[in-house]
Structures are given as structure tokens and as C-alpha cells.
Amino acid sequence: MKAIRVIGCILAALQFVLTVLFIYMVYVTKLVPFKILVVLSVIMAILPIVVVLMQRGRKSALIGILISVIISAILVYGIYFIRSTNKALDDVTGNKTEVEQINVYVKKEDPATSINDAIDSNYIFAIVKKQDSEGVQKVIDQINADFNTGITTAEFESIYDLAMAFDNGQVQACIVNSGMLDVLDSSEEFENYADGLKVILEKEIETEITGEVEDKKPFDKNRFCFYISGIDTYGSVNIKSRSDVNIIAIVNADTRNILLVSTPRDYYVEFPNLGNRKDKLTHAGVFGIEASMNTLEQLYDIDLSYYVRMNFTGFKAIINELGGIDVYSDYGFTGVDGDQFSAGENHLDGDRALAFARERKAFQSGDRQRGNNQMEVIKAVIKKMESSEMLSNYASIMDSLSGTFQTDMTKDEVGELVQKQLSDSKGWSIYSYSVSGSDGTDVCSSVGANAYVMYPYQEDVDYAKQLINTVLSDGTINQDEINAFMESK
Numbered sequence: 001m002k003a004i005r006v007i008g009c010i011l012a013a014l015q016f017v018l019t020v021l022f023i024y025m026v027y028v029t030k031l032v033p034f035k036i037l038v039v040l041s042v043i044m045a046i047l048p049i050v051v052v053l054m055q056r057g058r059k060s061a062l063i064g065i066l067i068s069v070i071i072s073a074i075l076v077y078g079i080y081f082i083r084s085t086n087k088a089l090d091d092v093t094g095n096k097t098e099v100e101q102i103n104v105y106v107k108k109e110d111p112a113t114s115i116n117d118a119i120d121s122n123y124i125f126a127i128v129k130k131q132d133s134e135g136v137q138k139v140i141d142q143i144n145a146d147f148n149t150g151i152t153t154a155e156f157e158s159i160y161d162l163a164m165a166f167d168n169g170q171v172q173a174c175i176v177n178s179g180m181l182d183v184l185d186s187s188e189e190f191e192n193y194a195d196g197l198k199v200i201l202e203k204e205i206e207t208e209i210t211g212e213v214e215d216k217k218p219f220d221k222n223r224f225c226f227y228i229s230g231i232d233t234y235g236s237v238n239i240k241s242r243s244d245v246n247i248i249a250i251v252n253a254d255t256r257n258i259l260l261v262s263t264p265r266d267y268y269v270e271f272p273n274l275g276n277r278k279d280k281l282t283h284a285g286v287f288g289i290e291a292s293m294n295t296l297e298q299l300y301d302i303d304l305s306y307y308v309r310m311n312f313t314g315f316k317a318i319i320n321e322l323g324g325i326d327v328y329s330d331y332g333f334t335g336v337d338g339d340q341f342s343a344g345e346n347h348l349d350g351d352r353a354l355a356f357a358r359e360r361k362a363f364q365s366g367d368r369q370r371g372n373n374q375m376e377v378i379k380a381v382i383k384k385m386e387s388s389e390m391l392s393n394y395a396s397i398m399d400s401l402s403g404t405f406q407t408d409m410t411k412d413e414v415g416e417l418v419q420k421q422l423s424d425s426k427g428w429s430i431y432s433y434s435v436s437g438s439d440g441t442d443v444c445s446s447v448g449a450n451a452y453v454m455y456p457y458q459e460d461v462d463y464a465k466q467l468i469n470t471v472l473s474d475g476t477i478n479q480d481e482i483n484a485f486m487e488s489k
């Protein structure tokens with residue numbers, strides 16, 4: 001009997017240690033409201049004492065040992081559970097940096113295979129005069145320092161002019177942000193231009209996201225707007241590149257309403273960072289997340305408190321870990337790779353969800369319908385994360401966030417939002433709206449040449465402003481009315 005009591009007391013002590021560690025880790029994540037944490041701490045601290053008290057009789061001692069083993073096992077799993085959460089939050093929150101991928105290119109058939117070959121052959125290196133000047137200059141300085149030389153550069157007003165000079169033999173190499181070659185794809189004359197080039201030097205330049213915006217309104221954690229940027233790339237989620245998904249989420253935590261407003265990637269708008277010269281919205285991402293945010297803030301006359309950046313190509317991993325999602329489609333259609341989608345509900349795995357979110361050529365309204373589909377994917381993911389699949393695959397889902405998802409919200413700020421949700425378990429009402437416009441061709445400032453654009457319908461933009469203000473001011477909106485407005489176009 002004495003041996004049983006000793007074992008019981010040892011297990012109770014181990015249970016107490018695990019309890020303290022579990023409570024501490026829960027506290028560090030900032031995800032549980034303080035009052036709930038206090039009550040949980042008191043209850044869990046009492047349980048080891050109960051186990052010790054049960055050691056007086058043989059039968060109760062054995063029951064106490066069994067209870068202690070079960071509780072300890074649950075605590076071990078809980079600690080692993082919380083550790084995964086904490087690690088994922090550390091990885092994806094509080095991001096204040098971006099990466100510029102600055103490369104040195106030559107023609108694919110060029111005999112040079114390294115930067116040293118180009119320097120030895122006295123190549124002239126083309127650069128874009130104003131765009132990407134800071135990152136490009138850092139690379140030039142590094143090359144000059146590393147090779148103890150002074151390379152010859154030729155400046156051009158735009159990436160279009162640079163490509164013309166490259167093709168005409170005026171220059172033999174170029175130093176540009178890799179995203180600018182994606183921008184060049186907007187010009188029919190130089191579509192897929194990067195396919196004819198090869199990289200002889202790669203450099204990643206880290207830049208700081210300052211977040212400094214004049215006249216920004218004080219942040220209200222109960223009513224705020226944030227920017228969801230989706231990049232369609234296999235590269236790092238924090239690299240400066242075109243933003244193919246541009247959704248503003250308007251959150252009112254008091255009324256439990258979320259409005260998703262999608263803006264087509266080709267929307268022809270003024271870029272504050274380019275002196276209000278016009279360009280298509282997707283190109284703003286090449287200049288950084290702040291350029292995209294400032295452009296949308298100016299378009300809708302709002303303040304964006306945060307950004308969430310997602311790699312939609314990597315996003316499919318999360319969907320697979322969730323066991324797939326159920327997405328509503330307005331239309332039945334066939335995707336570019338032959339995927340079949342039915343009108344109504346579709347159960348999609350990660351690959352099919354990505355195909356669903358990327359498709360636009362199958363629709364008469366093109367990019368507008370793609371924006372609607374992307375919002376349906378986001379809604380479906382939110383809904384699935386409230387289900388049992390989220391808990392059963394929690395650790396792997398949290399692991400998949402790294403490299404796929406990124407935000408400038410701090411861990412504490414995320415914790416505040418989660419605490420509010422736990423304090424008020426009432427569900428969210430999610431609404432969606434997409435602005436539209438007319439097709440056209442116009443000069444895009446970042447390209448320096450004509451490209452396809454979508455001219456905004458001002459009444460669509462004004463209606464978006466109206467919906468945003470209604471949600472933020474505790475008003476009521478109706479999805480059927482929103483749909484009727486969009487269908488009237």
C-alpha cells in the first residue's frame with residue numbers, strides 16, 4: 001500500500017508541474033481571457049491535491065493514479081498543442097520586413113555564365129532609373145566592392161525602355177527587381193520576356209515596412225479594416241511581387257459582421273508612391289505591401305490598420321490539412337487545367353481550391369468573378385476552421401501557416417481578437433462585394449507602355465464606400481441587396 005501511495009504522490013507532483021507549465025504556456029500565447037485563465041488555473045491546481053487525498057485507501061489510490069495518468073497525458077498533449085500555436089504565431093505575426101529579389105540577367109544565349117564573366121567582358125548593365133533604385137543600387141555597390149571594380153550602367157525611364165534597349169543590343173545585361181519582369185508581362189510585346197533570360201547573380205535585399213502614414217485615425221480594435229494580399233508564387237511570402245488577390249476585410253466585433261471587398265487586379269488606379277500616376281492595382285505589390293495599402297486607402301477613403309499576406313499557391317496545404325473545404329460557386333465551369341466545377345456547393349481539396357480561386361477566363365465578368373470566388377474560398381476556410389477538423393489536425397495546420405501566411409499584427413493583438421471571440425462565442429456574419437469596371441488599354445506607369453486595364457465604375461467604388469461605412473458604424477447590410485446591385489451591372 002505504501003508503494004502505491006508513493007507512486008500516487010509522485011504522479012500528483014508530476015501532474016502539478018505539467019499543470020504549471022501548461023498554464024504558463026497558455027498565458028504566454030495571450031489567446032485566453034484572463035478571467036477564464038484564472039478559473040482554469042484554480043481548477044487544475046486543485047486536481048493534484050485531490051489525487052494526493054485519494055491515496056488514503058487502496059482502491060481510491062489506484063483510481064487517483066489512473067486519473068493522474070489521464071490528466072497528465074492530456075496536459076502533455078495540451079502543451080504540445082499550445083507550443084505549436086505559439087511557434088506558428090511567432091512565425092507569422094509582427095512582420096516588419098519585406099524582401100526584394102534583385103537579379104542580374106543576360107540573354108539566355110549569352111556566353112556569360114556568371115557576374116564575373118560579364119564584368120570581364122565590360123558589359124553595360126541596364127537599370128530602371130527611378131523604380132527599385134534603392135535595392136538595385138545596393139546590389140551595384142556590392143558588386144563593385146566584391147570585384148573591386150566599377151561597372152558601367154545605363155539608366156532607362158521604364159522597364160519597357162530597358163527591354164527595348166536590351167533587345168537592340170544597347171546593353172548586354174540588366175539589374176532589376178525580379179518582380180519588374182512580371183510587370184513587363186502586361187505588355188503584349190514583351191509577354192513572358194523572362195523566359196528568354198538567364199540569371200547570373202541573385203541577391204535578396206531586406207527592406208523595412210515602416211507603417212508610417214500621415215493623418216492615420218486612432219486604431220479601434222472593435223472596428224477596423226485590414227488588407228488581404230494574395231501572391232501567386234512559389235517563392236517566399238514576404239517577397240515583393242504582384243498582388244493577384246486584393247481583398248479588404250472590414251471587421252465590426254460588436255455587431256459580429258465582416259465585409260469582404262474585392263478589387264480586381266487590373267483596376268486602373270492612382271498610385272500614391274508614383275506621384276498619383278495611374279497603373280493596374282496588381283503592380284503596386286512590386287513596390288511593397290505599403291504601396292498596395294496606400295493605393296487602396298486612397299481609392300476607398302479608408303484606413304487599413306493591418307495587412308495579411310498569403311501565398312495562395314502554398315495556401316492549398318492548409319486546405320488539405322483541413323480535409324478540404326466546401327465552396328459555393330455561382331456558375332458551373334471548367335478551369336484552365338480541365339477541373340470541373342458545379343454550380344452550388346463543391347467539395348475541394350487544396351489543388352482544386354487553388355484552381356477555383358485562380359480561374360477568370362471561364363467567366364464573362366472575368367476578374368470580378370475570380371474575386372468573388374476567392375472570397376468564397378476564404379469564407380469556406382473560416383467556416384472549416386470552426387469545425388472539428390481544425391482540432392483534429394491542429395498541429396499540422398499551424399505548421400503549414402509558416403511560409404504561407406504573414407501579418408504585421410503582433411501576437412498580443414491576435415490574442416486580443418481571439419480573447420474577444422472566446423468571451424462572446426456568437427458566430428460571425430460574413431458578407432462579400434466586388435467592384436467592377438470596363439475593359440480598356442492604357443499606359444501603366446510601372447511598365448512605361450500600354451497594357452490591358454480595367455477602368456473603375458465610380459458607382460461601384462461609391463457603393464463599396466457606403467457598405468464599408470455602414471459596417472463600421474454598426475449599421476445593417478444585406479447580402480441579397482449586394483448581389484442585386486452587382487448583377488445590375
